[in-house]
Amino acid sequence: MAAVGTDTLVDWISGFRDAVTEKREWLTELDSAIGDADHGANMARGMSAVGEKLAAGTPATVDELLKTVGMTLVSSVGGASGPLYGTFFLRMGMTAGAVTELDAAGLASALRAGLEGIVARGKAEAGDKTMFDAMAPAVDALDAAIADGADLSTAARRAADAAAAGRDATEPLVARKGRASYLGERSAGHLDPGAASTAILFDTLATAISGSS
Template identity: 85%
Template sequence: MAAVDTVVLADWVSRFGAAVTEKRDWLTELDSAIGDADHGANMARGMSAVGEKLSAGTPGTVDELLKTVGMTLVSSVGGASGPLYGTFFLRMGMAAGPVADLDGPALAGALRAGLDGIVARGKAEAGDKTMFDAMAPAVDAMDAALAAGASVPDAAKAAADAATAGRDATLPLVARKGRASYLGERSAGHLDPGAASTAILFDTLAAAVADDA
């Protein structure tokens, strides 16, 4: 597969919505330990709204699709997750532009732009125990895989594996950002819920791309 089109990207969004809904209770359980106990419910509600928005049909261009997802999340999700995930998809759309599909480097560039948007909004760094700790390794892994000549599906799988490893690496960390940072040392020993949903984001991307290959 040389490129990812709007149908595949819409499938990714749909899979992500289904997965966070399925894992809503788990995400909420993670958030109840170190946050406001609303991450699962917020993500499920936001992605349900996205699904309703896209039910009328898939937009014809990548930027229109991703911006629709981003704006819907910003307007329908409370807490930190709506603005952060909304910014991620909005920045992805802006970077992608009004095109019908994305080749490997363009997809990686859009994901990098989404990550940069999250950094700009949340000011997170590696080791802060946030979604950054899963997303940055994922984006780096995709870049490295593509540079080494990997196919888009293989690069997406490398990104998903890196996101999962990054999620797991948040377990011993002491949170330095967000609500969890108020707990200090007590935040150690818990997975970051944002990193957990980010791993789902990349798992579903890899699945959508693989099934289209």
């Protein structure tokens, strides 16, 4: 697969909606240990709203599609996850531009912009025990795979694997950002819920791309 069209991106977004809805209780359980116990509910509600928005009509271009997702999340999700995920998709859309498909370099550039948007909003760094710890390795892995000549499907799966490893690596960390940071040393021993949903985000991206290949 040489490029990702809007139909594949819709498959990704729909798959992410279905996955966070299915894993809602697990995400909430993770968040109940070190946060406000609302991450699962917030993500499921936000992505359900996205699904309803797209069911009314799919935007024709990548930028409009991703901006629609971002704005819907910002307006419908409470807590930190709405602004962060909303910013991620908004920045992706701004970078993608008014095109109908993204080649490997274009997808990587859009995802990198999404990551940078999250950093700008949340000020997170590696090891802070946040979604950054899953997303940054995923974006780096995608870039590395593309540079090595991997096809999009392979590159996306490597990114998903890196996100999952990043998620797992948050368990022993002491949180330095967000609600979890209030717990200090007691935050260690728990997966970060934002990193967990980020791993789902990249897993569903890889699944959507492989399904379209």
